[in-house]
Amino acid sequence: VIDNVCFAVCDPGSEVLIPAPYYPAFDNDLRVKSSVVPVPVHHGSASGLRKAFHSSAGGPGPGKREALESVLPSNEDLDRAFANCSNPRILLLTNPHNPLGVVLPSDEVKRCIKWALQKGLHVISDEIYANSVHGGDDADGGGEIGQGFRSAIAMMPELSRLLGSDLIEERLHTIFGFSKDLCASGLRVGCLHSKNTRLLTAIDNIGYFCGVSGHTGYLMAQTLQDASFVKKFLAKNQANLRKSYQTLTKHLREAEIDYLPADAGMFCWIDMQRYLKDKTFAGEMELWTGLARDAKVLFTPGRDCHAREPGFFRICFAWMPEEALKLAVDRVKHYIDKL
Template identity: 30%
Template sequence: MISRQSARLVADTPAIADAHFRAEAEPYHPRLRPGGYLNLGTAENRLLWDLVGARLAELPPPTEQTARYAPLHGAPALRERIAALLTKTCRAPIDADELVVISGATGALDAIATVLCDPGEVIVVPAPYYGAFDTDLGGRSGATLVPALLSADDGFRLTAKAVDRALTEARRAGSVVRAVALSSPSNPIGEVHPPGVLADLLHVVREHDVDLVTDEIYAHAVFGDRPFTSALDPAVNPDWAERTHLVWGFAKDFALPGLKTGVLHTRRPDVLAAARALAYFAPVSTATQDVFTGLLDDPAWVAGFLAEGRRRLGASYRHAADLLRRHDLPHAPAEAGFSVWLDLGAWLPGPEQPAADGFAAEERLWRDLFETAHVSILPGAAFHSPRPGWFRLCHTLDAALVAEAIRRIAAHVHDTGLDHEKGNRP
């Protein structure tokens, strides 16, 4: 028998990780393993290793200081460099002393949720949302996530009204609501939230007197016309900055997810003290902190690297979107992030299924794509999508692999008799 608190966690282990490792174990290769798996399920940016790897190879080896105990919420040198970067990115003053370096964005989300919530208390999250939020925000803290359902009719754009409604309903149902958590830019949609929407959202959050957790891990992964606006930008957040807690990390923007380095920024002194105490349990290796201190040491290199990253990301997205259009596969337009949000609702199998069982059909299609076409993309249910049939496809890998995956998906839905299902959907 294990504890109730850990049994809950085992039951909740996200399917995302499992699909990733199965697909990675037998990868596609045009010659060596033409029937192998194509992993477009994981939001990994594989477009930047030539730039990052070269820089990493230049960094000096660890010093004696590296070997020693260091402040467990992050070395001052690293926090100062991150603060300087995020001050520019967020157009908001980020103080190094308000930053907690911690084991990945997961660690930062776990920390802020644990600080704000006791078990059973509620965090409202606009949905569809990053599926691992359930584990990251709720797994250890015991917080309950309540989705604020966005509408498929406008491509799941964020609205303050949807959040207001979810907050009101959760309270009416007797829940203690502590926070709203937001991905900005959004994941899986890839929306860059407009300043007006963010301002409206902050108004709602303030009206309900709850904190805002803003996960801006894709802050530099913006390739559309609309520039990124942080929820900490005084232009949209003139009076709720102390109740707004920022999460960021090196996994996406620097394409180094294996190094598991994230930060939490907060201006609330009580939250900061508690987050530092939690960082004690999930600190980042000093050797890895040195790597990032070295990477950020040259602001000119960083600026050039991030600009090139955005350029490559935009090209990768346009390549994927063009292929999808050519194969007659609809998707919501993205302006940021590593993925496209694909609408395969027209091909959900089984007219025998009543409409309410749409998510069962979505799972069947997902399983078929994985087992038959050997393509790993993630079903909308993993993101609490309000409507069945949507899938997240990550395009940030070799363009030939993306082309092969989209070809297989198109072949699966167009050529295996699923087209005739189209007419059967309500």
């Protein structure tokens, strides 16, 4: 879906601004067919988000909510990135966030949408984890579907009052997919919410080349019409994610590995900076290679997510058995203790 929207909206070589760190596959998704250039945009300061980490030295980070205001780049950070582009077309937001595993504060999301629309950009809000808010570390979450999370679609009326409905309807697009919340990545079904009729017509046309089969369409229709099944499935999925998250973070705390408290998705972002021999991305790769080769634990290196600094890794915990999560952390601990 992202590829099709980029293909329809951009020219080859157009830039898409993406708050970093971001989902590593965006690079390929954007470049391979549409020849669009992803531009990572960092928050100007690393220290804000760092306050939110659960640290082995200082316990839970104070003021997680305030610290999350340092996830998305400031308007000044966005201005700087924008000024370096030759043909910027889109701001791509991911909420709930991958790789950080957090629900973004809605005021911050709104600020970024407003900034982008005033610059004449389109905005894509990637909400593929919308129903995977597990609330593992956040009293707002608690496993109720969608709690603590606000879709860009729900923000449309207030954004329309601020900026005018024409602009919002033409430029704000929300995407969703069934790969995560319904654990159905093999079916390859995603969807687009947009009120831009020209975009929808274009997507209707190019969508022919990547349409879902009749069988899959039928299966999805049957599944989604069964509202009570969907509700139960999502609640069970959230409960399983929460349980895995809580098990994983219990072991991380015991191993004195610092992590960003998460409340959505299947990720935990950890800080291994102090285990780098060399505080560079080459040093990060050395640690990553050792963990994969010797500890047999595969993390996503922060470098692949365009992290601002070396030494951060994404753990994907999904529906792992509790013993596997413990074993993974034990192996990591054993490896880092020998460094």
